[in-house]
Amino acid sequence: MTDGDYDYLIKLLALGDSGVGKTTFLYRYTDNKFNPKFITTVGIDFREKRVIYHSRGPNGSPGKAFKVHLQLWDTAGQERFRSLTTAFFRDAMGFLLMFDLTSQQSFLNVRNWMSQLQANAYCENPDIVLLGNKADLSDQREVNERQARDLADKYGIPYFETSAATGQNVDKAVEMLLDLIMKRMEQCVDKTQVSDTANGGSSGKLDSAKPEEKKCAC
Amino acid sequence: MTCELNLNFLKELERETVLQVLYRDQMVRKVDEERIRKLKMQLQQLQWKGTNSVSHEYQERSCARCQKSLGLVMNRGAVCNGCSHRVCSECRVCLNPYLWKCTICYAHGDMKVKTGEWFFEERAKKFPAEDRHETVGAKLLKSYQKLSKISVVPPTPPPFTETTGRNTAMEISQSKSFHKSVENLFLSLATNMKKISKSQNDMRADKSLLTTDYGQDMERRKERRSQSDTAIDAANRIKNIPTLQQLISGTWDDNEAFTKRYCKQAEDIPTSPMSDTVFCGGKKHGSLYSINSTCTEAGNFDTTNVTGEIEFAIRYVFKTCTLEVCIKACKNLTYGEEKEKKCNPYAKIYLLPDKSSRSKRKTAVRKNTVDPAFHETLKYKIEYSQLETRQLQISVWHSETLKRRVFLGEVVVPLSSWNFEDNSTQSFSWYQLKVKSGKPEDNLVQYNGELLVCAKLILPSQSKKCQYEEQMRGGREDQASADGQLHLVVLGAKNLPVMRCGGTLNSFVKGCLTLPDQHKIRQKSPVLKKEACPQWKHLFVFDGVTPSQLRQSCLDLAVWDQASFGSNDRFLGRARLSPKEPSGTWDSDPQSKCQWQKILSSPNTWIDITFTLHSDMDT
Ligand SMILES: Nc1nc2c(ncn2[C@@H]2O[C@H](COP(=O)(O)OP(=O)(O)OP(=O)(O)O)[C@@H](O)[C@H]2O)c(=O)[nH]1
Ligand SMILES: [Mg+2]
Ligand SMILES: [Zn+2]
Ligand SMILES: [Zn+2]
Numbered sequence: 001m002t003d004g005d006y007d008y009l010i011k012l013l014a015l016g017d018s019g020v021g022k023t024t025f026l027y028r029y030t031d032n033k034f035n036p037k038f039i040t041t042v043g044i045d046f047r048e049k050r051v052i053y054h055s056r057g058p059n060g061s062p063g064k065a066f067k068v069h070l071q072l073w074d075t076a077g078q079e080r081f082r083s084l085t086t087a088f089f090r091d092a093m094g095f096l097l098m099f100d101l102t103s104q105q106s107f108l109n110v111r112n113w114m115s116q117l118q119a120n121a122y123c124e125n126p127d128i129v130l131l132g133n134k135a136d137l138s139d140q141r142e143v144n145e146r147q148a149r150d151l152a153d154k155y156g157i158p159y160f161e162t163s164a165a166t167g168q169n170v171d172k173a174v175e176m177l178l179d180l181i182m183k184r185m186e187q188c189v190d191k192t193q194v195s196d197t198a199n200g201g202s203s204g205k206l207d208s209a210k211p212e213e214k215k216c217a218c
Numbered sequence: 219m220t221c222e223l224n225l226n227f228l229k230e231l232e233r234e235t236v237l238q239v240l241y242r243d244q245m246v247r248k249v250d251e252e253r254i255r256k257l258k259m260q261l262q263q264l265q266w267k268g269t270n271s272v273s274h275e276y277q278e279r280s281c282a283r284c285q286k287s288l289g290l291v292m293n294r295g296a297v298c299n300g301c302s303h304r305v306c307s308e309c310r311v312c313l314n315p316y317l318w319k320c321t322i323c324y325a326h327g328d329m330k331v332k333t334g335e336w337f338f339e340e341r342a343k344k345f346p347a348e349d350r351h352e353t354v355g356a357k358l359l360k361s362y363q364k365l366s367k368i369s370v371v372p373p374t375p376p377p378f379t380e381t382t383g384r385n386t387a388m389e390i391s392q393s394k395s396f397h398k399s400v401e402n403l404f405l406s407l408a409t410n411m412k413k414i415s416k417s418q419n420d421m422r423a424d425k426s427l428l429t430t431d432y433g434q435d436m437e438r439r440k441e442r443r444s445q446s447d448t449a450i451d452a453a454n455r456i457k458n459i460p461t462l463q464q465l466i467s468g469t470w471d472d473n474e475a476f477t478k479r480y481c482k483q484a485e486d487i488p489t490s491p492m493s494d495t496v497f498c499g500g501k502k503h504g505s506l507y508s509i510n511s512t513c514t515e516a517g518n519f520d521t522t523n524v525t526g527e528i529e530f531a532i533r534y535v536f537k538t539c540t541l542e543v544c545i546k547a548c549k550n551l552t553y554g555e556e557k558e559k560k561c562n563p564y565a566k567i568y569l570l571p572d573k574s575s576r577s578k579r580k581t582a583v584r585k586n587t588v589d590p591a592f593h594e595t596l597k598y599k600i601e602y603s604q605l606e607t608r609q610l611q612i613s614v615w616h617s618e619t620l621k622r623r624v625f626l627g628e629v630v631v632p633l634s635s636w637n638f639e640d641n642s643t644q645s646f647s648w649y650q651l652k653v654k655s656g657k658p659e660d661n662l663v664q665y666n667g668e669l670l671v672c673a674k675l676i677l678p679s680q681s682k683k684c685q686y687e688e689q690m691r692g693g694r695e696d697q698a699s700a701d702g703q704l705h706l707v708v709l710g711a712k713n714l715p716v717m718r719c720g721g722t723l724n725s726f727v728k729g730c731l732t733l734p735d736q737h738k739i740r741q742k743s744p745v746l747k748k749e750a751c752p753q754w755k756h757l758f759v760f761d762g763v764t765p766s767q768l769r770q771s772c773l774d775l776a777v778w779d780q781a782s783f784g785s786n787d788r789f790l791g792r793a794r795l796s797p798k799e800p801s802g803t804w805d806s807d808p809q810s811k812c813q814w815q816k817i818l819s820s821p822n823t824w825i826d827i828t829f830t831l832h833s834d835m836d837t
Contacts, residue, residue, distance in 0.1 A: 044236060046243065048246070
């Protein structure tokens with residue numbers, strides 16, 4: 001698996017309070033297994049997985065397929081590693097922001113994590129998905145779906161209720177994030193090429209607010 | 219923002235854990251850099267194919283990409299809105315029904331996303347002051363290595379005394395443990411190569427196996443790998459997309475020929491033997507640094523008898539990574555000139571197996587005495603871990619004239635068994651001088667330091683290959699994928715012959731794989747500036763080689779010191795892996811064959827190798 005036979009290296013990063021299930025979630029994603037034990041992460045860690053990404057054509061028709069090598073960074077939620085973990089934010093192309101549906105506090109902290117992202121990520125509005133984890137523990141639930149969705153909408157990011165225990169929405173959430181990144185990537189390139197040349201070289205600001213416009217540049 | 223970030227705040231074990239992650243990350247980066255390098259090469263080739271794109275006279279009449287002539291009415295081509303060149307319909311790539319680009323523009327865009335350059339561009343807008351490509355992981359590793367170096371060097375070297383006070387002992391044991399952790403770092407790099415796909419948890423799982431119930435399910439543990447192919451979606455519709463290679467009209471062979479041509483540009487490794495004098499320009503290093511080289515060894519061993527003793531002490535200063543040998547005195551020496559009862563003794567030491575001038579230290583000559591007092595401390599900058607492989611040879615000589623020297627006796631102390639932490643072994647003792655041990659030829663063994671590498675033969679795993687081939691390649695790369703790759707990470711070198719003032723090198727490594735048909739694949743590492751103990755950690759990939767080819771190939775590695783402008787690069791040492799029985803002089807590393815076989819017989823596994831570098835240049 002250490003060969004370079006892939007088209008893209010995409011770096012994702014999971015963040016959120018300690019114990020919300022970042023490590024367990026990533027393990028479920030890469031190995032499709034559940035680890036009930038809590039071994040808190042020391043500083044940082046990562047896992048890898050190779051997937052095939054299918055881009056879609058303009059009208060939903062099957063598009064291209066790419067081999068993607070995912071590097072999934074796992075960060076420690078513990079406060080004392082904060083300086084180290086936040087430093088790693090700048091190298092990630094997308095983020096899995098996670099809280100624990102059975103912990104109101106972890107949900108309240110999402111706001112803080114968002115501002116950490118704003119300060120440290122590679123751009124002001126990076127691709128993020130919000131994940132309410134441990135959805136299987138419905139009897140211990142402290143955060144309701146409405147609350148969480150409202151928050152996600154406020155930030156304009158997708159929201160998923162996931163469970164590393166059952167696998168619910170795990171793949172879906174990562175795929176959604178990957179999708180967002182791949183789209184942004186294509187737009188970056190199309191946009192710069194059109195503005196570099198056709199518009200006489202002045203490359204306009206790239207804001208991802210108007211994605212539709214970039215789709216067809218001519 | 220991240221400038222002050224380092225790993226100091228972590229506890230030692232935590233740091234270890236994080237470092238292992240960082241090294242694992244480094245491997246991911248290395249593989250990616252190699253992938254990007256290849257992509258760039260392909261793009262370059264594609265651009266060469268369209269050379270006419272710059273000559274304007276053809277612009278309106280022929281396709282800028284394939285030079286096919288274009289008609290005025292029929293097949294007149296169209297202007298690419300990327301580069302404004304007119305291209306024929308075949309030289310376009312449709313991105314969607316409304317947008318196409320010419321092959322070159324497409325390839326440029328493709329490059330930008332595939333290399334991740336889009337990301338770096340974006341980030342540079344937010345953090346314009348920071349290094350565009352450097353990752354936090356790389357930065358941390360670098361600063362850790364730098365820091366660990368600084369912190370072992372005290373502001374002033376402690377004087378060499380016989381003090382055995384408690385404080386000193388404490389200090390030494392402490393710095394020892396620090397030093398150990400630096401060592402471990404190197405070790406952990408090596409172990410990581412093997413456990414390359416493991417994450418923190420897997421490592422911990424290994425450990426906890428010993429004590430907890432975690433190991434109840436052994437199989438599960440074994441299966442826990444951080445990477446998995448499981449998600450590779452085999453059944454799905456995949457439309458053939460233009461890969462760069464497909465855009466490059468021409469066969470894979472073509473591409474390979476290009477690779478060869480490209481590689482040939484790299485400088486050839488000179489094959490002329492180099493004189494020993496290269497290493498003799500020495501600077502003073504605590505004691506006399508002889509201008510003469512090993513040839514002085516050919517001096518007089520025809521001493522009739524060896525008598526007397528020598529008093530010295532050896533200690534290792536962990537803080538400064540210095541081995542200190544304090545030569546105090548000799549007594550009852552035999553006369554150098556028996557008849558005239560003349561004796562002008564001096565002591566000389568080597569840190570064997572290095573017999574070069576670099577390893578030589580001498581005391582001053584005492585006149586007309588057989589009981590000389592020297593009181594000189596001779597020092598070596600050397601890693602503690604290195605001492606294990608070394609012997610300290612202390613010999614006493616009579617200096618007759620400039621030319622003539624007479625051997626008076628020697629003591630050889632194997633440092634592997636020396637207890638540097640025990641204070642009692644640091645104090646002075648008398649040692650009986652002995653006659654020359656071993657054959658004089660032994661002295662001429664060349665030792666130019668050590669080169670650490672790890673190597674792996676990568677053979678494509680059958681199942682994965684099939685999937686990919688069917689899905690992605692359409693048969694185009696079949697030929698290449700039938701072959702394997704030899705990966706070799708040049709980790710670092712120690713004890714290289716340093717001669718510049720300041721004692722550093724601008725070193726780099728050249729690798730050359732000679733295939734049975736004498737075709738050579740050459741690789742070169744980047745130059746590491748101002749490092750006496752460089753750690754390139756550079757990955758060489760020898761592509762498209764079959765195991766059967768490799769069984770008859772040999773791999774040469776040479777370490778060079780980059781010249782400042784004008785002059786020639788300086789050769790520092792070389793090593794060879796070869797399937798043949800050792801032959802000739804320098805090729806005498808019996809391990810060579812063994813290691814080579816090990817690599818070939820355990821594909822997809824990292825094998826660590828420590829080479830002794832030789833200075834001979836002939837093959
Ligand atoms: N029932 C249930 N338990 C979960 C789920 N996800 C994680 N857990 C458990 O929650 C505990 C903490 O999970 P971790 O993944 O180690 O937490 P973390 O976010 O990585 O914590 P830090 O590394 O300290 O930041 C573990 O015991 C997990 O087994 C889930 O979806 N359902
Ligand atoms: Mg964790
Ligand atoms: Zn054309
Ligand atoms: Zn173009």
